[in-house]
Every structure is written in C-alpha cells, then in structure tokens.
Amino acid sequence: MADVALANTGAAPTRPSGWQGIAADWSSDQRAFKNVSWGKAMMWIFLLSDTFIFSCFLLSYMTVRMSTTVPWPNPSKVFALTIGGTTIPLILIAIMTFILISSSGTMAMAVNFGYRHDRVKSAVLMLVTAAFGATFVGMQGFEWTKLIMEGVRPWGNPWGADQFGSSFFMITGFHGTHVTFGVIFLIIISRKVLRGDFDREARGFFTSRKGHYEIVEIMGLYWHFVDLVWVFIFALFYLW
Numbered sequence: 378m379a380d381v382a383l384a385n386t387g388a389a390p391t392r393p394s395g396w397q398g399i400a401a402d403w404s405s406d407q408r409a410f411k412n413v414s415w416g417k418a419m420m421w422i423f424l425l426s427d428t429f430i431f432s433c434f435l436l437s438y439m440t441v442r443m444s445t446t447v448p449w450p451n452p453s454k455v456f457a458l459t460i461g462g463t464t465i466p467l468i469l470i471a472i473m474t475f476i477l478i479s480s481s482g483t484m485a486m487a488v489n490f491g492y493r494h495d496r497v498k499s500a501v502l503m504l505v506t507a508a509f510g511a512t513f514v515g516m517q518g519f520e521w522t523k524l525i526m527e528g529v530r531p532w533g534n535p536w537g538a539d540q541f542g543s544s545f546f547m548i549t550g551f552h553g554t555h556v557t558f559g560v561i562f563l564i565i566i567s568r569k570v571l572r573g574d575f576d577r578e579a580r581g582f583f584t585s586r587k588g589h590y591e592i593v594e595i596m597g598l599y600w601h602f603v604d605l606v607w608v609f610i611f612a613l614f615y616l617w
Contacts, residue, residue, distance in 0.1 A: 420595045424602045427555075431606050434551065435613055438544040442617075450536035452615050456520070470615050473516050474607065477556075480509035481604045488597040491590035496570045499593060503567035506600065510560040517553050521546075548610055555603050559596075566596050 442449050453466035460468070487502035524545070528535045531543040569575065575590055 414591055416591065416595050417598070420598050424598065427602070431551070431609075434548050435609060438548060439613065441540045441544060442538075445538045445540060447538040449538050450534060450541050452617070455524070455536060455541075456615060467615060469516060469520060470611065473513050473520075474611050476509050476516075477513050477604050477607050480506045480513075481601055483509065484597050484600045488590075488594050491570065491593035494576070494590070496573060496576065496590075499590065500567040500571035503563050503570070503593070503596070507560045507563040507567070510556050510563065510600075514553055514556050514560065517549065517556075521549075545614070548614060552603070552606055552610060555606075559600055559603055562596060563600070566592055 456470055457464050457466040458468050459465075483502045483506045487499045487506060490496075490499040490502065529542045529545070531546055533539045534542045570590070570593065575592070
C-alpha cells in the first residue's frame, strides 16, 4: 500500500540500508523494466548480445591486422572501381554507406508516423527503407563477386596478408545477413501496418495491442543498430 501511495504522489521511494539496500540494487532491473514492453526489452537484450559478437569480430580483425608480418592489402586499391577510364577508390563503398545512412532517416520517419497512427505513410516509409536495404545488399553482392573474380578467398588473396579475405567475408557477410533479415521483416511489418492489423488487433505474428504501433519502433531499433555497426565497419575496415 505504501508503494501505491508513493506512486500516486510521485515521491521517490526510500532506499533500504544495509544488505537490503544491496539486494535492492541487484534487483533494480525489476523496477527498470516494469513499464517496458516485453518485445522492446527483448530487442534491447538481443542488440546487446549482437554488440558483443560484432565487437569480437572487429577486435579479432584489428588484432590480426596489427600482428601480421605480411603487408595488409590497401583498401583504397582493393575496393576501387574504374568508371569511364578513371579509377575511383572506395566509390562503391561510399555509395553503399550513403544508402544505408539514408535508410536510417526513412526508418525514423516511419516510426514517427506510426505513433501518429498514419499507417499509410508509415508503411510506405518502411518499404522505402527496405528498398534501401535491398539495394545495399545487392551492391554488397556485386562487391563480393568482383573480389572473388579477382582471386580473393578466405584463405588468401593476390595483394598481401592471407587473413584479409577471411576477415572481409566474415565481417561483411555477418552484417549483410543482418541487413537481409531486416529487409524481410520490414516488408512483413509494413504489410501488416498497411492492412490495419494494429488498428483492429488482428490475430497473427508480430501483432501488438490494439492501436499500438510499438512493433514499428522495435523494428526501428534493430535497423538503427545495423546502420551503426556499418559505420564502425566502414571506418575500421575500409578507411584504416
């Protein structure tokens, strides 16, 4: 009853002292997540675990690159494209980065319109985001094909350290898989938004409470995470 009274008055509860205070600190997650939806909390936990995985990949890559005695291939030359007889370094990667960063803007607007219950604009912006993501994956497929044709393999390459190929395929492949799954789920969620499933609480997967578009925000959390990870990959793998 005292907790209810405190909640109603807006006063902060008194922190217990001694061992009870320590126990309250360790169990604070019960209060922190009490007003957070299950779906949003699980997405944050998933993103946290995914952060550890990507961090391990990038740290392993940096360790290998700094410890190898064989010169590391120059990314500006490896990822250059010849257009109109002019060799432009990293032009494809720059376009891919611009597309993916732009998709964060369209996803943010989709979430905004979702909370305004403007399902048409929200669905269209999610489809635009999915189109950006599909374009990114397609360009990444072109990049992989080009390098494979030039002799890059997980166990070697024509330009330098053998670990270059394995690091490249592991990091970009894992990230590309995330983008691909994101595109698939964006299409699924946008279809449900456009049909009005969240307004009439239609039965099925990924349907939230009636009148709530929280699943759009959850999808936005995932997509922004994928974009943020690419910024680190772009900086550490392509620019370094």
